[in-house]
Amino acid sequence: MPLSLYNTTVPVFIRSLTELLRLIEKGRAFARRKNISEKRLIGARLAPDMLTFAGQVQYSYFTALDAAAGLSGKKAPAFAYDETSVAELARNVRRTLAYLHSITPRDFSHAGRRRVPVYFDPSRKLPARRYITQLALPNFFFHMTAAYAILRHIGVPLKKSDYLGKL
Numbered sequence: 380m381p382l383s384l385y386n387t388t389v390p391v392f393i394r395s396l397t398e399l400l401r402l403i404e405k406g407r408a409f410a411r412r413k414n415i416s417e418k419r420l421i422g423a424r425l426a427p428d429m430l431t432f433a434g435q436v437q438y439s440y441f442t443a444l445d446a447a448a449g450l451s452g453k454k455a456p457a458f459a460y461d462e463t464s465v466a467e468l469a470r471n472v473r474r475t476l477a478y479l480h481s482i483t484p485r486d487f488s489h490a491g492r493r494r495v496p497v498y499f500d501p502s503r504k505l506p507a508r509r510y511i512t513q514l515a516l517p518n519f520f521f522h523m524t525a526a527y528a529i530l531r532h533i534g535v536p537l538k539k540s541d542y543l544g545k546l
Contacts, residue, residue: 384450384507385487388515392443393479395523398544399439400472402530402537406432407465409535417465423529435526436468439519440475441498446515447479449495450507451486 410420421433430438437460448455456478462468494504497514505514527542 383484383487384490384511385482385484388446388450388511389479389482389487391516392447392519393476394544395519396440396443396472396476396479398542399436399523399526400469400476401544402527402541403436403465403469403472405537405541406530406533406535409530409533410465413534415533418463420533421462421465421468423533425525425529425532429525430522432526432529433462433468435522435529436472437462438522439526440472442515442519442522443479444475445498446495446511446519447482449510450490450493451482452489452493453482453486 406420407417409415410417421431423432424430424434437458441458441460444455444458447453456474458471458474462471490507493507495507495510497503497505497510524542527537531537
């Protein structure tokens with residue numbers, strides 16, 4: 380199978396967000412066992428100037444939504460990004476997964492000709508391949524990794540295989 384814009388994004392996001400759901404659940408179970416409040420769990424961060432666990436999860440699913448919508452032209456669901464519980468974070472990851480599962484390779488038929496707006500500066504647009512390789516994928520994995528690292532930082536017994544999933 381040739382490496383297409385679709386294959387390098389949507390299935391990658393689906394696989395990783397599915398693992399993120401597992402990480403969220405492991406974090407929730409750990410917090411319950413250790414009597415850590417949900418507020419403390421979703422508010423945990425690696426450094427004072429970094430996003431919280433909730434923020435890292437939000438940027439993970441936001442990046443996947445933004446990329447899939449920008450490349451396919453298919454409107455993404457809107458989120459308030461104001462989750463106050465682990466259940467709400469998990470729900471929005473599941474909603475993102477449902478949207479991603481609705482995207483087909485055919486929806487990407489014109490993706491290579493698209494110029495995709497940069498989320499932090501919508502007046503700036505990048506060619507699709509550059510958008511994917513220099514923004515969407517690196518940003519997605521940065522926030523996925525940060526969410527994993529926050530859980531490890533608070534003591535959740537995770538392994539690299541929890542992040543990577545089954546190969």
